[in-house]
Amino acid sequence: MSLSDQLDRINKKTFKVGIIGLGYVGLPLMWTFHKKGMPVIGYDIDQDKVDNINSGKPYIKHLGKEMMEKLANSDICEATSNFERLDEADALLMCVPTPLNHHREPDMTYVEETTKTVSEQLRKDQLVILESTTYPGTTEDLIIPILEKGSGLKAGEDFYVAYSPEREDPGNPDFNTSKIPKVVGGHGNDALMLACALYDTAIVQTVPVSDTKTAEAVKLTENIFRSVNIAMVNELKVIYAAMGIDVHEVLDAAGTKPFGFMKFTPGPGLGGHCIPIDPFYLTWKAREVNQPTRFIELAGEINTNMPKYVIQRTLEALNTKKKALNGSKVLLIGLAYKPNVDDDRESPTYKLMELYEEMGAEVSYYDPYIPVIKPTREHAEYAGKESEEWSEERIKSYDAVVIATNHNETNYRELAKWSDCIIDTRNAMKEASQNGKQVFKA
Structure with missing residues (x-):
């Protein structure tokens, strides 16, 4: 034909x-x-x-x-x-x-x-x-x-x-x-x-x-661009926190500039099928042609380390309550890698689960989009684990609540009333915190 x-x-x-x-x-x-x-x-x-x-x-x-x-x-x-x-x-x-x-x-x-x-x-x-x-x-x-x-x-x-x-x-x-x-x-x-x-x-x-290799390079470039910029704001988050500056306020203000600035937001690490993976496809291929990828690899290192920063902030938050992470009950809000979807591919929440458990914490999660964890290639050990019930009694039973994904369906005002130890990686509590209650940003 x-x-x-x-x-x-x-x-x-x-x-x-x-x-x-x-x-x-x-x-x-x-x-x-x-x-x-x-x-x-x-x-x-x-x-x-x-x-x-x-x-x-x-x-x-x-x-x-x-x-x-x-x-x-x-x-x-x-x-x-x-x-x-x-x-x-x-x-x-x-x-x-x-x-x-x-x-x-x-x-x-x-x-x-x-x-x-x-x-x-x-x-x-x-x-x-x-x-x-x-x-x-x-x-x-x-x-x-x-x-x-x-x-x-x-x-x-x-x-x-x-x-x-x-x-x-x-x-x-x-x-x-x-x-x-x-x-x-x-x-x-x-x-x-x-x-x-x-x-x-x-x-x-x-x-x-x-040709096909150009099209293949386009996809990698798009997501490496995002990975590098997310790494930058993640690094700024850590630096500004040490200075007593709210990185989200900085980014909101910088975002009002109508040219020369593109706003990215920090988080607990990278998720989704593409952004955490694509840079490694290029760095692997670049080795074949003896070309370094220092900038890309540095961004990957920063993003990979963000869950450890969340753990550190959790330790600091629990310390103000005279509690140790070892033996504490931790609730992770959001298993999906981004808001308002049921997509948990490469979600940083899984890495947080692993790190908290390594530190001796008892870990649960709440996600209205993912009532039960399905079997995955990387996290088969969590298959069948069910989302926690959203109620005052259950939320109050946790020593720390960590917001990993900011779903719109989550009632943050209720969370502010029910928990006295909240670690917020997404700036979700910006409008919800009441009575001067401290929220630890991570």
Whole structure:
């Protein structure tokens, strides 16, 4: 089939989109294409996710019930765990995890295994797009060789390959998948043209770049930018606290400057799938070309150490109550890595749990978005742990309450009444503290 025929099928919306991985990236992407009338088939090894999509049961809270019901009742959308059906899709968009291993190096296991599976079912004229965050060169040096070896086909001649990094911001009401411009790099001009045409059907804007490694570098650059700036304000928080200056007041005032300043806010550490991980993908790749990444690594060191600073502030707070951390009961407010979502990937709250327990504390958590901790790759030991009940009696039973994530649903005025030892890492108590009660900022 010629490229013009493929483009014509996209325009006529008979071009079927296949999405591999139906999590925080893949599920919104499925919905985005479906809304524009494109036929979609989703693939996932997790049968529960597949069943939930096909029955309309929500499993990502902020995406809502209405979306799931519409997907379930659609005659142009379905989900399956049968990967032998990969050849039914005209495009295969891979949205699988790219974590770090124990040495803080890229773990490409999910990408490699998924690509091998795709190669076994790959047919002529299919378009394969990697959306997972990765290091520059992944598509050309890893993906294409696996696809060609497993299928016996030739990239650029028999099938198309592109890279387009996900840019999801879970829970952001202003920018959903359809409203975020899509950076696209292709393995050749035909692949670039086909991938851009596909995304143009559902995304507000496509941003073509010269090749796949450039697109891969764009994603890393975006999140390294955030990591470095968050590290800066985290360091300023510690410095200003030692001087008796409120860093949040400083940032609020600095943020009134209409040019030359971009406000970032400090916290207890980095969370989410991208920002804590992406810098390490570049530093790993940079070693191959003998280039140092001192600035990026320093930012990573600062952000990684923030949970230890929270522990230190907790020790100081408990000391004012003539209590030790060892043997104290600590409640962590917020397990999700950011406000108002149920996404706990790489959440710094998990690191805080570990550190408090190492110091001999008894640790619980409260999060209205995560009533029970699901099994995760990094924190399997916490699977099944349940969120604490929100009540005066329960809150008063804790020696210290630590605000790790500032969900809007949390009643901070009640918290101010019920707890006399609050450690606030998010400036959540700014408006809620009463009667001059001291809140320890961390």
